Amino acid sequence: MINLEHVGKTFPGQAAPAVGDLSLEVLEGEIAVLIGPSGCGKSTTLRMINRLIEPSSGRITVAGKDVAEQKPHELRLAIGYVIQQVGLFPHRTIARNIATVPELLGWDRARISTRVEELMELVGLEGELAGRYPAELSGGQQQRVGVARALAADPPVLLMDEPFGAVDPIVRLRLQEELLNLQRRLHKTIVFVTHDIDEAIRLGDRMAVLNVGGVLEQYAPPVDVLAAPSGPFVLEFLGADRGLKRLALIPVSAAELEPGPAVEQSASIAHARAMMARDRVDWVAVLDDGRVRGWITAASLDGQERLDQIEPTPFAVTVHPSDSLRHALDALVSSPTQVVIVVDADDRYLGLLDVARIGKGLET
Amino acid sequence: MSALVASQPLIRWSWIGDHLGEIRTALVQHLELTFVAVGVGLVLSAVLAAVAIRFRITYQPINAVTGIMYAIPSLALFILLTPITGLTKLTAEIALVSYTLQILFRSIVAGIDSVPASVRESAQAMGYTRWQQRWRVEIPLALPVMVSGLRIATVTTVGLVPISGILGSDQGGLGTFIFDGLNRGFNTPIFVGATFTVLLAVALDVLLVRTQRLLTPWTRRVRAT
Numbered sequence: 001m002i003n004l005e006h007v008g009k010t011f012p013g014q015a016a017p018a019v020g021d022l023s024l025e026v027l028e029g030e031i032a033v034l035i036g037p038s039g040c041g042k043s044t045t046l047r048m049i050n051r052l053i054e055p056s057s058g059r060i061t062v063a064g065k066d067v068a069e070q071k072p073h074e075l076r077l078a079i080g081y082v083i084q085q086v087g088l089f090p091h092r093t094i095a096r097n098i099a100t101v102p103e104l105l106g107w108d109r110a111r112i113s114t115r116v117e118e119l120m121e122l123v124g125l126e127g128e129l130a131g132r133y134p135a136e137l138s139g140g141q142q143q144r145v146g147v148a149r150a151l152a153a154d155p156p157v158l159l160m161d162e163p164f165g166a167v168d169p170i171v172r173l174r175l176q177e178e179l180l181n182l183q184r185r186l187h188k189t190i191v192f193v194t195h196d197i198d199e200a201i202r203l204g205d206r207m208a209v210l211n212v213g214g215v216l217e218q219y220a221p222p223v224d225v226l227a228a229p230s231g232p233f234v235l236e237f238l239g240a241d242r243g244l245k246r247l248a249l250i251p252v253s254a255a256e257l258e259p260g261p262a263v264e265q266s267a268s269i270a271h272a273r274a275m276m277a278r279d280r281v282d283w284v285a286v287l288d289d290g291r292v293r294g295w296i297t298a299a300s301l302d303g304q305e306r307l308d309q310i311e312p313t314p315f316a317v318t319v320h321p322s323d324s325l326r327h328a329l330d331a332l333v334s335s336p337t338q339v340v341i342v343v344d345a346d347d348r349y350l351g352l353l354d355v356a357r358i359g360k361g362l363e364t
Numbered sequence: 365m366s367a368l369v370a371s372q373p374l375i376r377w378s379w380i381g382d383h384l385g386e387i388r389t390a391l392v393q394h395l396e397l398t399f400v401a402v403g404v405g406l407v408l409s410a411v412l413a414a415v416a417i418r419f420r421i422t423y424q425p426i427n428a429v430t431g432i433m434y435a436i437p438s439l440a441l442f443i444l445l446t447p448i449t450g451l452t453k454l455t456a457e458i459a460l461v462s463y464t465l466q467i468l469f470r471s472i473v474a475g476i477d478s479v480p481a482s483v484r485e486s487a488q489a490m491g492y493t494r495w496q497q498r499w500r501v502e503i504p505l506a507l508p509v510m511v512s513g514l515r516i517a518t519v520t521t522v523g524l525v526p527i528s529g530i531l532g533s534d535q536g537g538l539g540t541f542i543f544d545g546l547n548r549g550f551n552t553p554i555f556v557g558a559t560f561t562v563l564l565a566v567a568l569d570v571l572l573v574r575t576q577r578l579l580t581p582w583t584r585r586v587r588a589t
């Protein structure tokens with residue numbers, strides 16, 4: 001969808017190129033994240049796609065057409081653009097900000113106002129904000145307007161330059177989540193610039209790690225980059241908690257579960273003791289027709305005749321197969337039994353994970 | 365300046381009643397001289413500002429030249445111009461226009477410069493042509509700063525028009541009365557000329573403020589949160 005072939009950019013008066021010789025392909029419907037330290041040319045690269053910056057060398061095509069052969073303003077009408085400072089037009093209401101590109105394309109009023117309503121709902125803005133001016137909105141709301149404005153004429157391509165960099169971490173997480181939800185419905189081709197490794201991992205279908213001067217160190221899905229960094233630069237850039245970051249991308253279902261000490265409450269006390277002995281633990285999970293009720297200790301079995309006479313302690317946390325291994329690890333470290341129970345959507349016992357099993361997840 | 369004659373009453377009300385027609389004519393003439401001067405000044409400044417914005421290197425020279433024009437005392441300028449353009453309205457307007465240029469030029473450039481870079485960038489990235497970006501985004505946003513310059517230029521011009529009355533009764537607007545009164549040692553026309561000049565300046569200033577408020581509704585509402 002977007003193809004960069006040997007693209008370079010040297011700004012006047014600078015000896016070293018901002019981008020040396022970069023080739024990169026972004027497939028239709030994927031989010032490609034450009035990430036790297038400042039000076040790596042990620043923003044420059046993004047701006048060359050919609051010709052806010054003209055490349056010094058190389059060729060860029062969008063949907064098969066060379067961007068250099070199109071009039072810049074016409075090219076840009078088909079490319080959404082979102083920046084960190086949002087850049088809303090302060091003199092226009094929210095509705096008219098969103099209507100910018102449709103107005104430029106000459107849509108009629110009725111079509112524009114229908115589209116504006118639709119977009120405000122899509123990005124989660126209340127309709128009553130339509131008549132407000134940008135200065136009357138919070139930072140998070142402004143960035144939603146920015147996204148709506150970029151999507152207004154339904155462009156196939158979206159360029160985003162650190163769009164969530166200026167909002168607080170909680171709002172940022174929510175906006176990232178919303179972007180992923182939008183993307184599941186809209187299937188845009190998105191190029192997303194960030195310097196936040198966690199954001200890149202969370203959002204990217206693929207991430208391009210750039211070194212100073214626009215040198216492409218690695219371009220692969222985040223899980224692959226984390227599993228096998230291409231070199232010392234990427235390794236260092238990923239940071240010390242690379243393993244934890246990887247765990248965040250691997251679902252519990254990918255790990256091999258241990259059967260663990262678990263008994264039906266209709267089972268005998270002896271059977272429960274046998275399970276504890278087998279796993280060399282002093283507790284056992286109690287199930288009711290497969291559903292997890294909780295756990296009981298070896299001591300609580302003393303003097304009892306039937307398991308269902310003992311009230312089990314519920315597990316504080318259980319995890320689902322779709323949760324990440326990082327989530328499971330977090331649950332594990334706060335569990336007194338040092339294991340985490342995995343249940344399905346119906347709360348049925350599937351098995352358990354311990355540290356060793358979670359660690360094995362990284363080997364796959 | 366001891367303009368007023370102490371032995372007379374400040375105002376002889378009957379004189380005002382007898383000269384209403386002349387006062388009206390002088391007021392209209394004063395307005396005409398002001399509007400032409402500010403209008404021509406605005407057009408010239410806009411052209412100069414467009415050049416300075418496009419070619420930044422020209423800003424300082426233009427600023428210096430208009431600054432010198434602003435610094436020349438008005439009486440001196442009238443005297444310098446008279447041999448060339450005579451005791452005419454043209455002489456008056458040349459002088460009046462030259463005093464508006466600096467303030468208008470600077471406020472137009474400052475207004476355009478006050479548009480945040482992020483707004484400029486997103487206008488460009490949305491697909492505005494350079495022309496559309498200038499007229500639909502930058503100029504509307506520059507209005508508050510531009511109008512503040514226009515107010516100063518207008519009020520200054522209203523105050524300078526009476527001085528150009530030295531060139532003759534067709535060039536002075538309300539200043540004609542002031543010169544007339546001074547020549548005849550008669551307080552009332554001096555007072556009338558001065559008072560109406562002040563009122564005119566205040567009225568035009570208020571009008572400009574109101575107009576700007578109407579044109580820039582976004583500046584009135586502040587963040588509600």
